[in-house]
Amino acid sequence: RKEVEQDPGPFNVPEGATVAFNCTYSNSASQSFFWYRQDCRKEPKLLMSVYSSGNEDGRFTAQLNRASQYISLLIRDSKLSDSATYLCVVNEGSNYQLIWGAGTKLIIKP
Amino acid sequence: NAGVTQTPKFQVLKTGQSMTLQCAQDMNHNSMYWYRQDPGMGLRLIYYSASEGTTDKGEVPNGYNVSRLNKREFSLRLESAAPSQTSVYFCASEVTGYNQPQHFGDGTRLSIL
Numbered sequence: 001r002k003e004v005e006q007d008p009g010p011f012n013v014p015e016g017a018t019v020a021f022n023c024t025y026s027n028s029a030s031q032s033f034f035w036y037r038q039d040c041r042k043e044p045k046l047l048m049s050v051y052s053s054g055n056e057d058g059r060f061t062a063q064l065n066r067a068s069q070y071i072s073l074l075i076r077d078s079k080l081s082d083s084a085t086y087l088c089v090v091n092e093g094s095n096y097q098l099i100w101g102a103g104t105k106l107i108i109k110p
Numbered sequence: 111n112a113g114v115t116q117t118p119k120f121q122v123l124k125t126g127q128s129m130t131l132q133c134a135q136d137m138n139h140n141s142m143y144w145y146r147q148d149p150g151m152g153l154r155l156i157y158y159s160a161s162e163g164t165t166d167k168g169e170v171p172n173g174y175n176v177s178r179l180n181k182r183e184f185s186l187r188l189e190s191a192a193p194s195q196t197s198v199y200f201c202a203s204e205v206t207g208y209n210q211p212q213h214f215g216d217g218t219r220l221s222i223l
Contacts, residue, residue: 004152032209043200043214044153087152091209097168098212100145100152 004090006101013078014109020074021104023088033064033071036087038103044087047073075106083108112136116201116215123191123222131186131218133201139213140206142184143168144176146197147217153200159184160206191222 003026013019025033033050048055050062050071061074075082088101114135123129135142140161145153155168159178173195175187184203188195198219202212 008150034211041198041217043217045214046211049209049211097155097158098153100154102150102152 004088004099004101006086006088006104008102008104010105010107012107012109015078015080017078018074018076019078019106020072021086021106022070022072023101023104024068024070025088025090025099026069027090027092027099028066028069030069030090030092032091033062034089034091034098035060035062035071035073036089038085038087040085047086078106078108080108080110082106114201114203114213114215116199116218118218119216120219121221123188123220125192125222127191128187128189129191130188131199131201131220132183133185133215134183135201135203135213136182137203137205137213138181139203140181141204142178143202143204143212144174144184144186145200145202146170146195147200148197156186156199193222196220196222 005024035047036044037047038044050064054063059076063072085103085105087103090099117132143158144156147153154170157176159165162181177185198217200217201215204212
């Protein structure tokens with residue numbers, strides 16, 4: 001099975017801080033990459049796609065490093081509402097199957 | 111604005127019972143998926159349907175069957191439930207194409223005693 005690895009955390013971070021976590025993938029032929037957010041006992045929701053040149057959406061920045069086969073997610077000025085599990089997802093491109101990481105749990109503390 | 115609708119939301123079964131989980135999407139998506147999520151693990155693909163009329167096995171298909179009834183509906187059947195199938199089941203749909211996200215239903219929490 002192709003692997004997508006994430007630090008499970010939890011990352012305990014004070015409100016307003018910046019936090020970053022990485023995700024490594026094993027298949028160098030992987031073509032598309034995503035970060036999803038999952039709140040406790042809820043369905044995953046797309047946070048952002050990750051583009052080769054990196055991309056930013058408000059307080060969130062995603063980066064792709066193909067040479068080292070990892071993607072990263074940076075959250076600036078963290079809010080209490082950012083507390084969730086962040087799932088790294090990779091599409092290897094050969095079929096319709098996404099490979100999901102087990103997630104990194106983030107807890108923002110007041 | 112329903113998106114992906116799954117029924118039921120909760121179910122308790124006894125070992126050996128059968129049941130069908132229902133999934134419907136109203137976004138005119140071609141591809142549909144069934145996943146299971148267990149504690150500490152990523153979502154694992156059970157079956158998927160790239161388009162109406164086709165279904166394919168994912169990573170963990172044993173003990174399950176699926177039917178793509180039409181473009182909107184994709185059902186998952188457990189013929190003889192086992193305790194190892196206790197999990198949260200998610201249905202998802204997607205516009206087929208590069209870099210397209212998947213949209214999920216609320217999930218079905220299934221316990222098998």
